[in-house]
Amino acid sequence: MLEVCNLYKSYGTLEVLKGINFSAQKGETLTIMGPSGCGKSTTIRCINRLTEPDSGHIIYKGKDILRLHKPELLKIRQDIGFVFQGFNLINRLTVFDNIMLALMKQDLSKEEVKKRVRKSLDQVHLRDFADSYPQDLSGGQKQRVGIARSLALKSSLMLLDEPTAALDPILVREVLEVLESITSTQDKSIIIVTHEIDFAYKVSDRILLMDQGRIVERGDPEKVFTEPTSKIGKKYKELFEYK
Numbered sequence: 001m002l003e004v005c006n007l008y009k010s011y012g013t014l015e016v017l018k019g020i021n022f023s024a025q026k027g028e029t030l031t032i033m034g035p036s037g038c039g040k041s042t043t044i045r046c047i048n049r050l051t052e053p054d055s056g057h058i059i060y061k062g063k064d065i066l067r068l069h070k071p072e073l074l075k076i077r078q079d080i081g082f083v084f085q086g087f088n089l090i091n092r093l094t095v096f097d098n099i100m101l102a103l104m105k106q107d108l109s110k111e112e113v114k115k116r117v118r119k120s121l122d123q124v125h126l127r128d129f130a131d132s133y134p135q136d137l138s139g140g141q142k143q144r145v146g147i148a149r150s151l152a153l154k155s156s157l158m159l160l161d162e163p164t165a166a167l168d169p170i171l172v173r174e175v176l177e178v179l180e181s182i183t184s185t186q187d188k189s190i191i192i193v194t195h196e197i198d199f200a201y202k203v204s205d206r207i208l209l210m211d212q213g214r215i216v217e218r219g220d221p222e223k224v225f226t227e228p229t230s231k232i233g234k235k236y237k238e239l240f241e242y243k
């Protein structure tokens, strides 16, 4: 489904990604973890080129995303949902219209669009909020609209960049519960950047642990949290045991 090869990215003299390699299979939930500033968001943002890497390859369904011209890139982005830390909703549009907007570039009938929006709102338990505006929602609800928007696209790959970063612990739980049900019921591939260790342990097929621009541990959650070999991996093991 996705293969990321030799990804490098620098900001000026700061080398943020120093050769990132990984793949994601169909239906797999992959979690990227690691200390603040290690390059997690940069990695996930490179996949749909919200951030342009300096070099490497990102092969998605057989095409190298980094070699695509704008029209092709925009098309492929319709097949890759992205859920942001900061929700990215349009305040003057209702919840329903925010989701509908994401579907405008797809060649769908009006009825199909409405059906998809309603279904995605059901999936995140927000059916009753279709006519609300973003300012009337809690952070957790806003983030669930972001997730619904991504689900409505029916993308085969969903990227989530710290979807609970801006939320208090109660809202974090609310969003993680929705995500947990999505990872267990959908056959889409999901790549999620998160600091939530318990959640990562529960839902991930594989975890990538990053440190200073490199992947230092990889494998199923059991392996990563119980048999780490790197310094940072051992710290995460302690955190996991502490919890």
Ligand SMILES: Nc1ncnc2c1ncn2[C@@H]1O[C@H](COP(=O)(O)OP(=O)(O)OP(=O)(O)O)[C@@H](O)[C@H]1O
Pocket (backbone or CB within 6 Å): 011, 016, 034, 035, 036, 037, 038, 039, 040, 041, 042, 043, 162
């Ligand atoms: N647009 C940018 N310009 C300059 N430096 C940047 C830019 N974006 C990220 N960086 C730097 O790149 C490094 C990696 O950032 P990134 O956001 O990928 O880390 P992260 O692991 O996701 O961190 P966090 O967990 O805090 O979100 C950081 O030192 C950050 O300051």
